[in-house]
Amino acid sequence: MSINFHHSDERDPMTRGRIIGERWREAIHGTAKDYDWLFEAAELDRHTVRTIAEQGCELLHGWAPELAGELAGVARGAGLELWRVAALNCRTEILVRGRIAGLKECTAAAWLPPGEPPRALQTWDRIPSISNFTVLRHTSPEELTVTWDGERADGWLEVAV
Template identity: 25%
Template sequence: MTTRTFRSSVLGPRERGEEFGRTFSDEISACVFAYTRLFEMAASGPVDLDHLGGLAREAIWAISGEIAEEINGLAAGSGRSVAEICAINARTEILALLKSPATVRGECSTVVRLNKNGQPLAVQAWDWYESLAGSWLVWEIPHPDGSVTTTLTEYGIVGKIGVNSRGLGVLFNILHHAADGSGIGAPVHVLSRAVLDGARDLNQALVRLAGAPVSASSALTLVAARDGECAAVSVEVNPVRVGYVLPDADGLLLHTNHFLSSPASSGDTELITGPDSVVRLDLLRRRLASSPDVIAAMNSHLLGGGGLCCHADPALPAASRFATLAVVELDVASGTLTAHPGGPCSLL
């Protein structure tokens, strides 16, 4: 599989959404269908996608009117309803609302290494449902002010992992908290895109995330590089109180899928539903202590279906199998993103 990349040729949010929707109408429909099935699995029955999408639409408008207009364009261009497009953009929040641990799992391992030359190394293994292995692309989004947002995302979803041309990147780890799932709050994928589009520096990004009324938890790791300096911080957004995780004394910042900050760590449910997260974090730390090669350090299958390099467990039902769908590297200083299909072992 090769990485598909699309660069928008229009600048207006509505027009950009329409162009993307027309270009990838089949892929967006497949993504809507796949997530509708996941929602129904989580709910153990049919779901009212119009209602859920309507709730998501209100939350999206509260974050960004421009992104909401882009979503209207995505719907018009692809022939899907606005509610459907809003629902897949709030897929993390809807799965949390439906309260099914088996269908809201998901693993990601993130590494940031800050270098003295101001060129941070930022790498993530994105693990998600094996059935969605063909559902993603890299989207390059020019803006009227000349800046560019580049994001790895799923068809019809406005953003996820990404970087902008202002020296700011975002990596993504799903988290789970006992307080998740109360309504549909600010969708974390829309928040990531809003930060990449609008933040001109690290402080603006932090302020934007700190006040976000989320209903599903995630760690958004911000990486900044400018004027020969660099910094990184994982922002653990959750319904209780935002938390922050900083690099160690050597400039290494690691994150998997459990909370590393207080007070949210006391409500962490991942320690029950996905305890492999704590072992993955320890494996990363120890393997990186003996090797500067991040991809080699991520090439561990020790935990099987919960490994740093995750392959689908054939013992699980097909709809519940997770795999590393892509390895993503951000060059924050240059504002570029490289995505490699498959796990770390496919790069060695």
């Protein structure tokens, strides 16, 4: 297993995403191929995957426009269509529609220490064949340190401290 690290002081989400996409282009393309295989194994056609990914992207834009901008930047930097990168981020929502709907992916937790900011954690269970692991770190506009880590710069563990 390889572990990659990326720290960014870039505050503009679109620019930060583009830089991530450019730097981790090969890994992101590899992950997209891995999930193409998994979606196909789940008997999900490309139209279904694209529709769910685009819906997820729309919802993300309404909920957190800065994250949607970062996702668009990643797609631009990696040279992928936006829906392809969105499909990586919506993979749980996509996979539950397929033949292997029993596949479990997400684990989440929150810690609310008295008198301190809350800390949230979300991680995805791994596909055993994926051995490239990426950790990304930046400071949000709200001055929170955000660390994302996951297989190849797409499935991220997010911790705000």
